[in-house]
């Protein structure tokens with residue numbers, strides 16, 4: 576069984592399924608995807624992802640404000656985060672983090688919001704889902720400063736081995752998406768070969784970044800299978816072993832998730 580450890584079910588392009596999320600999830604289930612972690616990105620979509628998690632036994636959700644969704648007049652309040660995190664289907668915090676690639680001008684605001692999520696993580700003990708792009712030094716510095724006792728994940732990892740090793744040293748997991756299948760992603764494949772078997776997760780980040788051979792088309796949770804098959808071959812292990820390892824890692828990192836057997 577596979578887990579899509581990071582997807583945006585409320586944003587999927589469901590054209591291929593006549594607009595039916597249930598049909599898209601069924602297609603994923605038929606390909607061995609047994610659990611989905613649906614990610615919160617804003618105060619607006621928190622209720623939406625929670626409703627999805629309440630409606631489907633194999634969906635859990637997180638709550639957070641994406642660094643690119645942080646608005647000057649709408650930095651989330653700690654009380655709001657803690658209130659959302661009290662819900663039993665909210666098994667993680669995020670996505671949060673820093674993205675200086677798309678919005679370098681909002682760096683200070685992103686850091687403020689990231690610190691708030693770190694504080695909520697400290698108070699609740701729930702695992703942290705971190706988005707980082709072109710912000711390596713600051714991301715690591717804030718994570719070190721927070722020194723959380725629990726683990727977290729750098730999701731949709733696109734950095735090099737040096738960054739991966741620093742994150743692993745902090746007790747973090749590394750989650751790989753379809754980007755690892757892209758032709759120009761050789762340095763990421765180097766990371767993918769070296770991440771320890773007990774720290775690796777797989778995700779789609781759907782609806783974005785569909786893996787080869789679906790690159791350029793809308794991404795769907797079922798394509799986590801292509802990511803996992805690619806990684807198994809890259810790491811020279813059977814697909815079943817890779818699936819077992821990454822699903823076991825998901826269970827360890829997100830103990831509140833209702834992952835079936």
Ligand SMILES: [Zn+2]
Nearest residue numbers: 670706730731
């Ligand atoms: Zn992200």
Ligand SMILES: [Zn+2]
Nearest residue numbers: 581614670780
């Ligand atoms: Zn995401």
